[in-house]
Every structure is written in structure tokens, then in C-alpha cells.
Amino acid sequence: MRLDGKVAIVTGAGRSLGRAYALALAGAGAAVVVNDVDAETAAQTVADIRSAGGRAVASVGPVGPTETADALVAAAVDEFGRLDILVANAGVLRDRVLWKMGDDDFDAVIATHLRGSFTCGRAAATYLREQGEGGRIILIGSPAGQFGSFGQTNYATAKAGLVAMARTWSLELARAGITANTVVPTALSPMTATIPAYAQVYEDYVGGAPIPVEYRRDHALGTPEDVASLIVWLASDAAADVTGQAIGIGGDRLTLYAHPAVLRTLDQDGGWSPEQIDEAWHGQLAAQAQHSGPSKG
Helix, strand or coil: CCCCCCEEEECCCCCHHHHHHHHHHHHCCCEEEEEECCHHHHHHHHHHHHHCCCCEEEEECCCCCHHHHHHHHHHHHHHHCCCCEEEECCCCCCCECHHHCCHHHHHHHHHHHHHHHHHHHHHHHHHHHHHCCCEEEEEECCHHHHHCCCCEHHHHHHHHHHHHHHHHHHHHCHHHCEEEEEEEECECCCCHHHCHHHHHHHHHHHCCCCCCHHHHHHCCCECHHHHHHHHHHHHCHHHCCCCCCEEEEECCEEEECCCCCCCCCCCCCCCCCHHHHHHHHHHHHHHHCCCCCCCCC
16 A cells, blocks of 8 residues: 655654654655654654655654644655645653642643644645645544543543544545544553553563563554554545544554444423433433443443
8 A cells, every 4th residue: 555656744753653653654655754852763763764765854843833833844845845644643641630630731731632733733734725635634542532541631631632623624624635534543652651551561562572462452452563554544545535533553453433422312391400300310311321431341
């Protein structure tokens, strides 16, 4: 599945998942603008792409500010003459339970994940609409955004927002032939290493051990390269009719997430009193209420 002649921007591409996305896109033939806040890691990703015969250029800066987003689009156009694909991957963690989370903890995560994806997406969409040849916008979600996650008010909120953002863009950009989707990765990374249940698996993986089958299957936990396959497919012409979706991938598992849906409606002539709501809840709705967190099935 080739991307020859295409030009991609990948934010947060200096290491881990973002790096895997950039390498995979380049391996499929795309030229890549490699963004990261760390100039050294961005340069290394560029060097590795070039040493494999690909085309890449670094654009260093934190996502969030409009200036960074505009610089990324300018780098793609100035260096490679066009833009076709945006992968908004850059992110940070500032985990705290609600009563211990400071304003700075919240703002840093929202600014990078949510605002960064917004400003980069806006800059990319503006150029892609003017270019008039369609395009691909790929945002990066998380299971935390689908189910919630203890200690991650900021991160879960941002990731849930990205799914809604991509779905909204899929509506707004459809006439321009621009798709917008969210990838929900589950892979071993420095972020995953902060989860106690996966710390040892991550350490073993970094040391060169294979990921146990039960983690690849039951936990959908694999390598960054496992996730990169979905990025390449969504960026390709084969996925031209796929938009507004949240698609998970990790290890051996591919997942299509549902859109929010109405479970049931009840009508009451003249509106509802608190007592009537209580009666309706316990008599008819409670049995259909969904529990908080991922499915146990």
C-alpha cells in the first residue's frame, strides 16, 4: 500500500509511537515533516528516514501555538511542494487524581493534545482545501478517552474531545474530500510504562524480549509498529471513504468503536417532576444504564 508522491506531517515524531508513524509513512513512500520539541530526537528520526532512502525534514517546536502549526504546513510546502496527510500525535502526561490536579497539570495536557491537534488540524485543513485534492487528518485518541481513566481527568478529557473533533471535521471537510479519523492505539511506550500493570512488560520489551501472547491478545498491547499499519492505511487511497471513525489497534487486535447512541427515551406529558424521574429511572432506565469503565465482557 503505497503513498508515493504524498507529503505528511507527524507531530511528536521524535520517539516512540510518533517516530513509528513517521518511519512507516516514509517507508510507504511519503515525504515526512518530523515535528518534536526535542531537536535531537527529531533530527534522528529524519536521519533514519533518509538513510533508508526516504525524504524527511525536521520542524522543531511545541504544538499548541498557531505559529507552530503554520510552520509545519509551511515546512511541508516549502520542502516538498504540497501537503496530503496530518498525523497529530504529540502529547504529554500529568497524572493526578482530581483533588490533587493543579491548573498547570490540566492546562499542559489540554494545550498539547487538544489545542495542538486543533491548531495543526486547522492549518492543515485550510491548506488542503485550497490545494483542492482532498487529504487525510488523523488524530490520536486513547482508551482513556473512550472509558475514562483513574487519575487522568486532563488526559481522558482531551482524548475524548479528539474523537468529537475528528467526527465534527469529517462533516465539515467532506465536500473537500478530506477525511478525519481518530486512531486509538494501545502499545508499549514510555507512557504505558507509567501503568504499574505494564511496567515489567515494558522493561522486558525494551530489553529485547518479545511481548507475551496474552498481552498482545487479551490486552491488545503491542509495539508502536503494530499501530503504524493503521496510520498508513488511513493515509492511503484505500481509506478514501473512511471518515469520522474511532478505530483502535494494538498487538493482535483491531477495534471499531461505536459512536455515542441513545439507549432509550421516555415521554411524559407536560414534562417531568423529580419524583417521576425517580420512578422512571428505577422502574425502566436503571437496567439499561452503562457502568463506568471498559466492558468486563
